[in-house]
Amino acid sequence: MWQSAGHRDRQWLFPNGRHAGPVAANVLSRTFADAVAAAQLPGGRRATPHTLRHAYATRLLEAKVDTRVIQVLLEADTYCPPTPGRGTDLLSIPSPVR
DSSP states (O other): GGGGOOSSTTTTBBBOOOSSSSSOOHHHHHHHHHHHHHOGGGGGGOOHHHHHHHHHHHOOOOOTOOOHHHHHHHOOOOOOOOOOBOOOOOSSSSSOOO
């Protein structure tokens, strides 16, 4: 869907509308905060963009994706040995964007 939006700079998932390059991080944070407020999460729960990162990593672990593959997908730089019995088929990894 976003690919067909006709963005000038297809290198970025969230391109800057005013100039080449990505949208500013503070714009994403503010937009996300507005969306969280509008969602009225139960119990007054809070969420940040980093919350999405943790949620995606958790879903991958639940799907038995190898921890090293998760590190690569999340561009994590800490070492964690592969977990025995977990698959590493990248094509079977669920997409975070649906």
